[in-house]
Amino acid sequence: xxxxxxxxxxxxxxxxxxxxxxxxxxxxxxxxxxxxxxxxxxxxxxxxxxxxxxxxxxxxxxxxxxxxxxxxxxxxxxxxxxxxxxxxxxxxxxxxxxxxxxxxxxxxxxxxxxxxxxxxxxxxxxxxxxxxxxxxxxxxxxxxxxxxxxxxxxxxxxxxxxxxxxxxxxxxxxxxx
Amino acid sequence: xxxxxxxxxxxxxxxxxxxxxxxxxxxxxxxxxxxxxxxxxxxxxxxxxxxxxxxxxxxxxxxxxxxxxxxxxxxxxxxxxxxxxxxxxxxxxxxxxxxxxxxxxxxxxxxxxxxxxxxxxxxxxxxxxxxxxxxxxxxxxxxxxxxxxxxxxxxxxxxxxxxxxxxxxxxxxxxxxxxxxxxxxxxxxxxxxxxxxxxxxxxxxxxxxxxxxxxxxxxxxxxxxxxxxxxxxxxxxxxxxxxxxxxxxxxxxxxxxxxxxxxxxxxxxxxxxxxxxxxxxxxxxxxxxxxxxxxxxxxxxxxxxxxxxxxxxxxxxxxxxxxxxxxxxxxxxxxxxxxxxxxxxxxxxxxxxxxxxxxxxxxxxxxxxxxxxxxxxxxxxxxxxxxxxxxxxxxxxx
Ligand code: SF4
Ligand code: SF4
Numbered sequence: 345x346x347x348x349x350x351x352x353x354x355x356x357x358x359x360x361x362x363x364x365x366x367x368x369x370x371x372x373x374x375x376x377x378x379x380x381x382x383x384x385x386x387x388x389x390x391x392x393x394x395x396x397x398x399x400x401x402x403x404x405x406x407x408x409x410x411x412x413x414x415x416x417x418x419x420x421x422x423x424x425x426x427x428x429x430x431x432x433x434x435x436x437x438x439x440x441x442x443x444x445x446x447x448x449x450x451x452x453x454x455x456x457x458x459x460x461x462x463x464x465x466x467x468x469x470x471x472x473x474x475x476x477x478x479x480x481x482x483x484x485x486x487x488x489x490x491x492x493x494x495x496x497x498x499x500x501x502x503x504x505x506x507x508x509x510x511x512x513x514x515x516x517x518x519x520x521x
Numbered sequence: 522x523x524x525x526x527x528x529x530x531x532x533x534x535x536x537x538x539x540x541x542x543x544x545x546x547x548x549x550x551x552x553x554x555x556x557x558x559x560x561x562x563x564x565x566x567x568x569x570x571x572x573x574x575x576x577x578x579x580x581x582x583x584x585x586x587x588x589x590x591x592x593x594x595x596x597x598x599x600x601x602x603x604x605x606x607x608x609x610x611x612x613x614x615x616x617x618x619x620x621x622x623x624x625x626x627x628x629x630x631x632x633x634x635x636x637x638x639x640x641x642x643x644x645x646x647x648x649x650x651x652x653x654x655x656x657x658x659x660x661x662x663x664x665x666x667x668x669x670x671x672x673x674x675x676x677x678x679x680x681x682x683x684x685x686x687x688x689x690x691x692x693x694x695x696x697x698x699x700x701x702x703x704x705x706x707x708x709x710x711x712x713x714x715x716x717x718x719x720x721x722x723x724x725x726x727x728x729x730x731x732x733x734x735x736x737x738x739x740x741x742x743x744x745x746x747x748x749x750x751x752x753x754x755x756x757x758x759x760x761x762x763x764x765x766x767x768x769x770x771x772x773x774x775x776x777x778x779x780x781x782x783x784x785x786x787x788x789x790x791x792x793x794x795x796x797x798x799x800x801x802x803x804x805x806x807x808x809x810x811x812x813x814x815x816x817x818x819x820x821x822x823x824x825x826x827x828x829x830x831x832x833x834x835x836x837x838x839x840x841x842x843x844x845x846x847x848x849x850x851x852x853x854x855x856x857x858x859x860x861x862x863x864x865x866x867x868x869x870x871x872x873x874x875x876x877x878x879x880x881x882x883x884x885x886x887x888x889x890x891x892x893x894x895x896x897x898x899x900x901x902x903x904x905x906x907x908x909x910x911x912x913x914x915x916x917x918x919x
Contacts, residue, residue, distance in 0.1 A: 360894070361769060364783075364883060368875075371882040375566035382565065390568045 406482040407467045410458050412502040413477050419444075420503055422477035424451040428469035436462035437469060453499060460487060461495035532665060541674045544636065548628050548815055553593055555814035555873060561589050562874070563881045596807065603803040608702050611800070615701035620805055623694030624812040627819040630687040633680035633741050634822055635673035637832045637861035638839070642668060644854040651855055672832075672862070673742060680741035681733065684823065685726060688778065692718040694812070695780070695787060695797045702800030710796025713888065714787030718778055720895040725774035727903035728767040731910040732827055735763050745831035749838075755845040757835045760828035766906045768828045770899050775820045776876065777895065780813070783883040786891060821872035825865065829872075832865040 356362050378388030387393075402408075413421045424441035442454035469478050489495045564571025572589035579585050607616070643666045645651070646658035661668065677683050692715060699711020733739055736747040750758050761768045777784035788796030798809040825831060836842050837860060842850040852860070886894065 358898070364879070367882045368878055371566045372878060374568060375562070375878065378565045378568060387570075388565060388568075389570045391570055393570060393573075 402482045404482055407465045407470075407480045408483045409460070409481050409487055409505065410463075410469070410497070410502055411479055411481055411505055412456065412499065413479060414503060418503075419446075420453060420456065420477060420499065421475055422453050422456065422473075423449065423475055424453040424456075425474060427472040427474060428478055431468045431472040432463075433466060433468065434462045434464050436460070456499040456502060457496050458502065459496045461489075461492050532668065533670075536670055537674060540670075540672065541632070544631055544674060545628065547636075548631055548818060551818040551869070551873065552811050552815040555817055555877070556596075556811065557590050557593055558874070558877055559814070559880075560592065562877050566878065566881055600804045600807040605805065606802040608704060608800045611703045612701035615697045616800075619694050619698035619701060620801075620808050620812075621694075622697060623691060624808055624815070626687045626691040626694075627812065627815045630684045630819060631822060632674040633677050633683050634826050635671060635742050635745055635832060636865055637672040637858050639669050639671055640858050641854060645858060646855070648853045648855040671742065672858075676740075676742055678740050681729065681739040681744070684741075685722075689722060691816070692722075698801065698809070699797035702797075704800050706793040706795075707797050707799045709793050710787045710789075710799070713793075714780060714797055717780070717784065717786060717891060717895070720892065721774040721777040721784075721899070724770055724895060724899040724903045725778060727900070727907060728764075728770040728774065729827060731764045731767045731907055732760055734907075734910050734914050741826060741831075745826060745833060748830040749833035751836075751845070757830055757833070759830045764828070764906070764910070766902065768824075770903050770906065771828065772824065773894070773899060775823060776879065777891070779816050779820050779876075781817065781876065782880040783886050784891060785885055786888055789885060817876050818869065818873055821869045821876060824872045825868035829868050831868075832861040834860055834864045837861070 381388030415421050424439055426439050426441070429435075429437040429439050436459040438455060438457040438459075439453050440455040441451045444450060444452040465480070467480055470480055560572045563569075572592040573586055575589070575592040575595040576584035576586035577591055585591065642657070642661040646654060646661060652658070695714035695718070696711045699707040699709075699714070732744070736744050738744055738747065748757065748759050752758050752762070756762055780787050786792075786796075788798070793799070798806060801809060836844050837852075837857065839857060840854075841852040841857070842848075844850075
């Protein structure tokens, strides 16, 4: 009795040769197309040569590196409500609040650290923030450090990082899309 | 002038010494090229870039990467300076012997394959574009005007049987390696390779019997000569044309003998780590890999020799092209020999490329499918092919 419902295969498939040549034909087409590109000094592959090239087509929705949004006077917009630290599933946001100099604003963060080596890039912190003070940029490359303490990004780093791609991509806003 | 030393003709000795050395070097060079193309060809056909990082620094900030060829060098160095790890309990003699069983047969069997036709040195150097070579032309013209030799290391009467005998030895490499390293996965790989290679050797041998019947010889030189003849005045009598079915059987069986994808059950990485050479490390592992690459070249050489006329170029005889229409193009001896060598290289390169292409295109068979294909499809087909061939030969055709 057959327990597995297998499709009956005809002779042409069982002899394998036709299918094998079909498969080899497909790869051969790829081989010569790419070879021709290499031989004419173009890149014959869809991958990128990472350190020399970076992806220009990062999705604007990509959840990459965090930034803290600045006010016009350069201070962080964050009001140290700790909503992001509370919702963070990786528990990687450390915030210490202090009193703000500005009388209109009650609190501001004295310490704002994100340990990006623990972060799972879920984006919950961005969603939780009531004042839109924390955002995630599409870029993730070069999110590296020689030891794990360098992966803890402090307030200074989060406020001042500027990726070197056009603004459309950086702020996740593409008017044409 | 016949110079003799201890009863050995000195010129003959050096001729065959250089010939054997050249063929040995050719096999190793092709092995290196194969291990490069294994990476790079697969990368190109999979739309990747492939190995390109290992490089030799040159002055002015340039790097010599040679499209990943330096990676081979890096591999060799890395394998040389790595720890040669051995299993705790193992059969030392067999463990070390296995490498040679895997490595030697493929190189040895090439000795009977002709790389080109007859070479007459005195005539060879007597063309305008080889005049720049010093000393040799005058030497051969003066001392050995009638000396000629075949570009083949050993002209055995039983060349084809020799190839099979030596090729059959390579199964010991896998068995001994798997058994002596005292590891279950190695053992599994060894058993798989033993049954696989033995069952495919049957259909491989039977597929070539048809060729033997048609050309009435097992001498490879004569086999290649016979293939240069023309059928109906225009079609070269290549093995592929007189035995098309045998070619496909031979191709499948040869790939299986070679233990390459889609028949790489003995070293199926995803099932039994690395099969029979799991316990080999550093340079010994490299030798096993290298043996595999050399075997690809060897299979390519066999296909080219048995089914694609070896070194022969269609319509090219010893003194020029004789086209079917009756036209004739005269070529000097040197040109003819160079064309023959090139023709052989091109065929070998093409089939080596094709075997690599198959390896990167196909998934692996299941073990029962492998055995079914071998015993229930290829073997009956080979026998049918043989019977048809016998009937045709007996009726006097071809
Ligand atoms: S992205 Fe997720 S894990 Fe990372 S800091 Fe924000 S909430 Fe935490
Ligand atoms: S949720 Fe926004 S405002 Fe609140 S602490 Fe986090 S970044 Fe600051």
